[in-house]
Structure formats: C-alpha cells, structure tokens
Amino acid sequence: xxAALTLESVSKRYGDFQAVRDLSFQVEKGQICGFLGPNxxxxxxxxRMILGLQPxxxxxxxxxxxxxxxxxxxxxxxxxxxxxxxKKMTPIDxxxxxxxxxxxxxxxxxxxxxxxxxxxxxxxxxxxKMKELSKGMAQKVQLIASVVHRPEFVILDEPFxxxxxxxxxxxxxxxxxxxxxxxxxxFSTHVMQHAERLCDKVVLLARGRKAFEGTVTExxxxxxxxxxxxxxxxxxxVAALPGVSAVEHTGxxxxxxxxxxxxxxxxxxxxxxxxxxFLGGLDVRRFELREPSLHDAFIGLTGDHPDQDTSTKxxxxxx
Amino acid sequence: MNRxxxxxxxxxxxxxxxxxxxxxxxxxxxxxVLGGALPxxxxxxxxxxxxxxxxxxxxxSGLAAAVRDSFARDRERRLENRREAQEAAEKAAGSAGGTxxxxxxxxxxxxxxxxxxxxxxxATTPSGEPREALARRYLGDEVPEAxxxxxxxxxxxxxxxxxxxxxxxxxxDDAVEDVVRAALRDAHRRxxxxxxxxxxxxxxxxxxxxxxxxxxxxxxxSGGEVSFRDRLPGIxxxxxxxxxxxxxxxxxxxxxxxxxxxxxxxxxxxxxxxASSTEMMTGxxxxxxxxxGTVMLVWGGIGAFGxxxxxxxxxxxxxxxxxxxxxxxxxxAYAVGGYLMYAVLFAAIGAFCETPRDAQTLMGxxxxxxxxxxxxxxxxxxxxxxxxxxxxxxxxxxxxxxxSARAPxxxxxxxxxxxxxxxxxxxxxxxxxxxxAFRAGALSDVKLxxxxxxxxxxxxx
Numbered sequence: 001x002x003a004a005l006t007l008e009s010v011s012k013r014y015g016d017f018q019a020v021r022d023l024s025f026q027v028e029k030g031q032i033c034g035f036l037g038p039n040x041x042x043x044x045x046x047x048r049m050i051l052g053l054q055p056x057x058x059x060x061x062x063x064x065x066x067x068x069x070x071x072x073x074x075x076x077x078x079x080x081x082x083x084x085x086x087k088k089m090t091p092i093d094x095x096x097x098x099x100x101x102x103x104x105x106x107x108x109x110x111x112x113x114x115x116x117x118x119x120x121x122x123x124x125x126x127x128x129k130m131k132e133l134s135k136g137m138a139q140k141v142q143l144i145a146s147v148v149h150r151p152e153f154v155i156l157d158e159p160f161x162x163x164x165x166x167x168x169x170x171x172x173x174x175x176x177x178x179x180x181x182x183x184x185x186x187f188s189t190h191v192m193q194h195a196e197r198l199c200d201k202v203v204l205l206a207r208g209r210k211a212f213e214g215t216v217t218e219x220x221x222x223x224x225x226x227x228x229x230x231x232x233x234x235x236x237x238v239a240a241l242p243g244v245s246a247v248e249h250t251g252x253x254x255x256x257x258x259x260x261x262x263x264x265x266x267x268x269x270x271x272x273x274x275x276x277x278f279l280g281g282l283d284v285r286r287f288e289l290r291e292p293s294l295h296d297a298f299i300g301l302t303g304d305h306p307d308q309d310t311s312t313k314x315x316x317x318x319x
Numbered sequence: 320m321n322r323x324x325x326x327x328x329x330x331x332x333x334x335x336x337x338x339x340x341x342x343x344x345x346x347x348x349x350x351x352v353l354g355g356a357l358p359x360x361x362x363x364x365x366x367x368x369x370x371x372x373x374x375x376x377x378x379x380s381g382l383a384a385a386v387r388d389s390f391a392r393d394r395e396r397r398l399e400n401r402r403e404a405q406e407a408a409e410k411a412a413g414s415a416g417g418t419x420x421x422x423x424x425x426x427x428x429x430x431x432x433x434x435x436x437x438x439x440x441x442a443t444t445p446s447g448e449p450r451e452a453l454a455r456r457y458l459g460d461e462v463p464e465a466x467x468x469x470x471x472x473x474x475x476x477x478x479x480x481x482x483x484x485x486x487x488x489x490x491x492d493d494a495v496e497d498v499v500r501a502a503l504r505d506a507h508r509r510x511x512x513x514x515x516x517x518x519x520x521x522x523x524x525x526x527x528x529x530x531x532x533x534x535x536x537x538x539x540x541s542g543g544e545v546s547f548r549d550r551l552p553g554i555x556x557x558x559x560x561x562x563x564x565x566x567x568x569x570x571x572x573x574x575x576x577x578x579x580x581x582x583x584x585x586x587x588x589x590x591x592x593x594a595s596s597t598e599m600m601t602g603x604x605x606x607x608x609x610x611x612g613t614v615m616l617v618w619g620g621i622g623a624f625g626x627x628x629x630x631x632x633x634x635x636x637x638x639x640x641x642x643x644x645x646x647x648x649x650x651x652a653y654a655v656g657g658y659l660m661y662a663v664l665f666a667a668i669g670a671f672c673e674t675p676r677d678a679q680t681l682m683g684x685x686x687x688x689x690x691x692x693x694x695x696x697x698x699x700x701x702x703x704x705x706x707x708x709x710x711x712x713x714x715x716x717x718x719x720x721x722x723s724a725r726a727p728x729x730x731x732x733x734x735x736x737x738x739x740x741x742x743x744x745x746x747x748x749x750x751x752x753x754x755x756a757f758r759a760g761a762l763s764d765v766k767l768x769x770x771x772x773x774x775x776x777x778x779x780x
Contacts, residue, residue, distance in 0.1 A: 051592050053762060070595060078592040084585030088333070100325050101593035146589075 003062075004029040004153055004184040005050065010059030012045045012208075019045040021208045023059070027186055027201065029152075032179045034195030035188040036298065037205035043188040044081055046205070047157050050186075051078055064153055074103045077151035081158045081188075083142050087131040091117060091141040094130060095148050102149035109148060116144045120170070136167045143171065147178060154178055156187035160194050172198055192294040202294070206302035216294055223292035223300040227262040227270050229277070230286035235260060241276050243268030257285070322594040323602040330577060330606025335613070344614055348621040368432040368469035370495055371457075375446050375475045382474040382481050382506060387434055389502030392526075394430065399529075431494060438466065446473070451486075458488045470495040480507045551633075552640045552727030553700050559650050560696045560724035562615075567657045567719065568689065570611040571665040574603060575678065578669030578757075587670065587761035596758035600750075604662045611658070640727065649726045652739060657719030659746040663753035670760030671772065680768060692720035703728035712738050715745035 005027040012020040020042040027033040037043050048054040050061055052069030066072040085094045092113045099109035117126045120140050125133055133141065139162060147154060156175070160168050175198055179185055189195060195202050196216055204212040204219065212219055224245070229238060230252065239247045244262045251259035264270065270289035277284050292300075334340045372383040438457065444450045454471040456462060471486040472495065481503045485496045505526075512522050534545040581587050590599055626634040641647040664685075672678040691711070699708045703725040712721040712730075718738045722730070759775035 048762065053588070053591055053758075073593060076592070078589065080585070080588040080592070082585040082588065084589070086329075086333070086581075086586060087584060097325070097329060098589065098593060101322055101590075103321075142589075 002029050003027065004031075004064060005186065006060075006062045007046070007050070008060040010046070010049060010056045010061060012042070012049060012054065013057045019208055020049070020056075023205070023208075023210050025203045025210060025213045027184055029184050030179060030182055031200045032175060032185045032187075032198050034199035034202040035186055035205065036190065036192065036195055036202055036294075037188075037302075038190050041205045042208040043205055044157055047078075047155055047186075047188060051076065051155065072153075074149070075152045077102075077146040077149065077154040077183075079143055079146045079154075079156045079159055081161070083139055083162075085130045085138065085142055085145065088129055090127050090129060091122065091133070091144075092126045094141060095145045098145040099148040102151070104149040112148050113144065116148065117141070120144065120174075136163055139163060140167070140170070143174065147183075150181070150183075152183055154183050154185045154187075156185065158189055159187055160189060160191055168194070192298060196294045204298055204301055211301045212297070219294055219297040219301075220292050223297040224266060225264045225268075225270065225292060226290040226296075227264060227273060228259065228286070228288040228290060229262065229284055230257065230259045232257055232283040233260065237280070237282055238262050238277075241273040241280075243270075243273050322598045323605060326590075326594065326599055326602025327606035327609060330603050331609045333577070334573070334610050340610075344617055347618060348625075352625075365431060366469070367430055368492075368495060369435050369467070370432050370470045370472065371435060371437050371441065371468055372472050372474060373437055373441070375473050378476040379474045379481070382476060382483075382503070385506040385509075386472070386474070386499055386502040389505050390432070390434070390498050393498070393501070432469075432498065435468070441471070454486050458486055472499055474499075474503075548636050551636050552643075552646075553703075555637055555640045555646075556703075556724045556727035557696060557700045559726075560692070560699075560720045563650070563654055563657060563723050564689075564692060564696075564720050566611050566615060566654070567661050569614075570607050570658055571661040573610065574607045574662050575665040575669040575682075576675075577603060577607070578666050579672050579674070579678065582670060582761065583673035591758065591761055596761070597750075597754050600663060600666055600754055600757050603666060604659065607662065608658060646726055649735070650723055653719035653723045653726075653742070656739070656742040656746050660716065660719075660742070660749050663746075663750050663757075667753035667756035667760060667775075668772070670757045671763065671775070681772060688716065692717045695721055696724040699724040699728075703730065709734065713741060715742045718742040 003026045007026075008024050010020060010023045011018070023042075023046060035043055035046070045054065049056045050063055050069055052071075052073070061067070061069070063069050064072045064075055069076060089097070092110055095113035095116070096104075096106050096109035099112065100106050104112070114123075114126060117123055122137060122140060125137060130138055130141070143156075143159065146156075154175075159171055159175075163171060172194065175185055175187065187198075199216055201215055202212070202219055203210060212222065227244070228250075235247045235249060238244060238260050239262075241262070243264050245265040245268075246263040248261045248263075249258060250261045262273070264273070270287075274284075274287055277287070372386055374380055374383050441450065441453050441457065444453050450473075454473075457466065457468040457471060460467070467488075469488045469492070473484040473486075475482055475484075483499050483503060485499055487493075487495060509519055509522055513519055535543050536545050536549070537543075539545045539549040578587075581590065594602070623634060626637070641650075668678055668681050695708055695711055695717070698705060699721060702708065708721060708725065709730075711717050712725065712734065719742065722735070722738050726735075756772060756775040760772075763771075763775070
C-alpha cells in the first residue's frame, strides 16, 4: 500500500508549551485512521500542521506526495473542531462556495450540494438560511461542504462532538462511504467507541506523544483480558487461579455474594482459570471473559483517561 | 486568483444583498439634501410674529421708531447680502444656479416679524399691573385668533439708558428680544454720540459703511484678482482628503467587522484550509474595495447630477480641477494606498477578535492617531506648504489624506513621488506583516493585546 500521509519526528512548540513531541506515523491510502487522545493531547495542532495551517517546529510531514498540505489543499477536505458557516447563507450556497474554493465549478457544486443534502435528509432545508438550521443540521451541512469536491484525503477534527446518537450513526455511515469511494480518512476523537467501529488503524496520542499506532485489534491486545466472577468467593481464591495476575473487588457484599474482576496475565486464556475454579469447588455463579476495549487499551497505554482534559489550560484552571 | 475573486465576490454580495446597505447608500445623499434644505424649511415654516411696541411715558418717546428703524436696517442689510450672494452664485454657476440660489435665499431672508398697531384697550390702559395683565391676555388664547399677538414690548427710558420688558407668547422665543436689544443699543449709542456733540447723520453714515475688498494674488488665473475658481482646487483637495479619510475608515471598519464575524462564527479556520491567508485577505480587501467603490460611484453620480442641475458652471470647474494635471489619478493612487494600509491592518486586528470590545485595545489608539490628519488637513487648505503639513505628509499613515489635500496646491514633485513611494512601500510591508498576523490570529484564542499582535506580526506566535 502507498502512504497517503507520513509524519516523521514532528514536534510543535508554542512558546514554552510543547504541544506535540516527536510524532511519527503513517496512514495508507484508503484507510480510515482514528487519531485518538484526550482534549489537549495535541490532536488539533497535529491536524493543523498536516493541513499546513501551522508550521511544525521540527520534523517532516508528507501528504498526498506533497511536503506541505497547502500545496494539495484542493485534494483535501477538512472539518474543523470548531464549526461554523456564514449564518446568512443558505446550505446550498455555502456548500457551492466552499466547493468552489477547492476548484469545483459553481454549477457542479450546486448540483452536488443538492444531491448530498437530499441524501442526508436536508433537502427541505437547502434554501433556508444557516441560522435557521439546528446544530445537527448545520454540522451535516458543514461536513458536506468539506467533502463536496470529492477529496482524496479527508481530515475530520472531532466530527462526532455535538451530534445526537442518530446523527452520529449517520456520520459513521458517511465516513464509511467516503472510504468506500477511495478517500483516505483521518479523524480525531476522544470517544473510543467511534474509532472501534470505524477505524482500520488508530494512532493514540497522550500529552503530545504517540502512545500507540496500529489496528484496533492490536491496540486491544496491548491490554490484558479480564475475567468477571460472581459468587460466594474470596479474593485470595480467585488470585490463586492460573493466569490471574490481579483481582479487584468491584461489587456485591464483603461477605456472601461478591463480584470480582480478575486481570489475566498476557497470553493467558480464561479457560484454565474457569476449569481450575470448578475443580477447586469455588462457588462461581457467573463467569464472564471480557475482551479489553479500546478505552481500556488507551488507559493501559497512556495512563490517561480519554475524556480528561490534559491541556495546559485545563491544568492551569485546575490549579 | 480564482479564490481571491470568489472571496471578494462573497464579501461584496454579503453586504450588497442587504437592505441596510442600499438604505445607507441612499441615506447619505438624502440627508445631504435634507441638511441643505433644513435651514430653508425651518425659516419658511416660521410664522411672521405679530409684535406690538408700547412706549411707557414721554421719556420713551422715539424708542418704538428706533426699534422699527433698526429692524428695517437689519433687513436691508440682509437683502444686500442676498443680492451679493446671488451675484456670486451667478458668477460661479451661471444663470440657472443663480436663480436656484436666489430662490433659496429669498425663502431664507423673508421677514420674521411684523409691527402692528397697539390694540386700543392696551394703549389706553394705564401702565402697571392692569396693562401687563391685558398684555398677557393678548398673548394667550383668550382673545380671538385674529387679535392674538406674539410679542408685546414695553419700552422705557431711564436716567441712564433705554430698557424694555418683552412679553412673548412662547418663553423659548427670543427673536423679538434680540431685535429690541440691538435697536436699543443703537439708540443708546446715538444718544451718547449726540450728547458728545456728534452729528446723528455722521453716525448713521458710519453705520452704513461697508468696505469694498478685492483679493489679489499673482497665483490667480488672471494674475491679479482672486476668483472662486482660483480657490476651488484647495476646496476640492480638502474635500477629497476628507472623503478619502471617511471612505478608508468606513471600508477598513467594514473589513474589521467582517473578519470579526468570521472569527466568532468559526469560519476562518475552514477558509484557511481552502485558501492561503494572503488570498483570503486580498479577496476580502478587494471585496470591500468593490463595496466602497460602489458607494463612491453612487454618491459621486448623485453629487455630479445634483451639481450639474443646480450649479452647472461649478460642476464644470470641479471637473477641470480634477482633470488638470491628472489630479484625479493622484487621488485614486492615494485612495488605493491608504485603503490598503488601513484595510489590512484592520483585517489583521479582526482576526484576533470575536467582538468589538476585543478590538478596543488596539482600535482606540489607532483612531486617536487618525484624528491627526483631520486637524492638519484644515491647515493644509490655507498653508499647504507649512512645515508641519509637509513633515506629516511623509508619515505613511497620514500621506493619503494630507497629500490629497495638498495636491491641488502643486507641491514639489519630489514630495509627490517620495511620499507616494513611501506610502506604497509601507502598504506592501503592512500587507506582509498583517498577513502573518491574520493567519496567526485566525487560529489563535489568545486575547488581543499590543504584545500578542506584535508577536503575531513578527511571526513569533
């Protein structure tokens, strides 16, 4: 496969604050890549550097064969984190205008805008002013505006934020559609479930550094599997089961029926532990082997919670 | 180039499509006409006041006649002024303009009061409280409308000087009071001169004297007498300077607001991913220039039409002043340079701000600096080669306005070329610096301050 995007040892510094440190990763053509990390991890700074909106302090970025995103801006579609369109424009005018800025003839832009708005269920709103649309509708219009010129590379910064579950599903379908049409998609998010469902590849970022690069399965594999046991069992008895490296009491009574979460050692399966539990006569009423989620993997890899804000602003505010 | 035109077109249409734009476009000429017509309307709508003069006691004898004479003399003076103004208008604008001016002046210089006979009951009632009470009645609505008065003036002469008690229908109306005061002052002066043994006819002759003054200058077209045509270039220069100032500030302010709106609506980042900051700024500057150009064309067209209709000769003279030596091209060059300097600066400031309050930190001092050319331009009309005017003309921020005002006085060529080169060089520097600041500001959440703005301009952010 050919790389659509390559970052090599990229860093970004704002005064005394190091936003991105020595970041390297690749996205192959046609992939959907999730760029994951909590707020303030350096995702937006990285995306802006990829687009050429901000220069990297050090390092090299190559996108669609160019050493500067600005040189191939017509082949890129971008949805920024903070969204907005001209309030007095109609959706159709706004989409055609942004398409025209990317080199799409106005007439063709209007035609595609009509079709895309129809597909997204916004046909009736196409001639209303943007200020009359709901937030979800406006967000859809902006997403359409960012892809109306059929870009080869789509960068979406927190595209799911502010959308209700129904619209989130719609957006997921749209992203899959873009990839199916051959576009490479890089989207940032701090909500791991979207990445789990969509991504061929994820890049985890924490405090400006890359914590992981690989597939979702690979990311999950970095985290131990978990066993959840319920019954009249003691922590010590569970800890003695084969493959169990740690036990945590998560629910139930201190005496009587309890819920315990056992962490399995790397490479250990749950079957040996289950077998040993029955052979040992433990009173196990429920036994559940849980595969680690991307969320678990993120916490394991970075020590951060993906929903927390690690930006300097948040740290300052907390102090 | 295509992106620049697209952004310019959007910028232009965003304003041109609004009703407010067309209203304000037409409002200025409308208010200009209204402003000119207002004094005429006010004057013509004033009623002619019915005034009664009552002399109290034998000592006051002659004071009523003095008031009537003073009022008549004042009116004669006004009529004389009117005749002179009409002649000047005819000279400047041809007979059509003279007629128009005459009509306007006729309306303004109509009589404002009329002295009527004292009603018999008021004349026969002895002075004191009963007479005052009767006077109050005539000033109110108790008597029939035909008999109502606007003012009753009781004239007295004490040992020292004449005095008066002026009763008026409206407490705010002091027109009669002014006439009576002037008349009594004249009467008293005449008394004083007479007491000193000076013949009253000599005093009267002195009062009538009006000196004939002829302005001459070797720089006038005739080489001698200075005409309105000789003074016209200075007036045109000053007017151009002011017009340029207001257009540049209006255009730059529109740009500031437009960028602020895009910043607050989070559009700048999307735009920056689709066009370079230079393309964006150029497009926006061009769009607003098209807008101000439209305003200038419409106002110019309406003004030219109005002038050609009312003062055709003046219109021709102004045209020849603008075309003589390509003066209009100087103005256009100064307009372009001035607009570029201020527009990019204001756009860069706007990129840091989401509300006008955010912009206040920088806009306050800038607006204070902008007052300087306004003050100096007025000096440039009379003394275009004054040292302060010449020195300040070299300051690029002031060049467009001061050189526009000075251009008709034919300043030295090295000053014209030097200041223009300086202005355009500075405008280019501003475009470069403002472009950097614009890009930094568009993506920044930093609060605007002189420090953050300077850092952005120098590329340190």
